[in-house]
């Protein structure tokens with residue numbers, strides 16, 4: 312007998328194939344996996360209550376490392392709404408994402424400022 316392995320593609324950021332039990336089935340976030348949902352909740356906690364995330368939710372660099380990198384300057388997180396979930400990301404990931412999405416911002420003052 313052939314074993315059947317069913318995997319569902321996460322519709323949010325991670326782009327992984329995961330077991331159906333790991334996928335949300337209710338509400339507006341159907342098709343999002345548990346990990347992406349957790350990131351979404353952490354990003355929301357940052358947005359609403361100022362709770363610092365464990366680190367960048369895109370590259371997973373820990374908060375302490377990001378703080379060291381920022382040095383005397385202030386560490387900032389940037390919130391993006393990507394593929395249906397919120398994510399709080401570090402400045403270098405933000406730059407990469409803004410460049411990938413430059414078709415959206417190229418003709419705006421923000422795009423001109425970044426020289427897109």
Ligand SMILES: [Zn+2]
Nearest residue numbers: 321325344347
């Ligand atoms: Zn996911």
Ligand SMILES: [Zn+2]
Nearest residue numbers: 367370401404
């Ligand atoms: Zn990052």
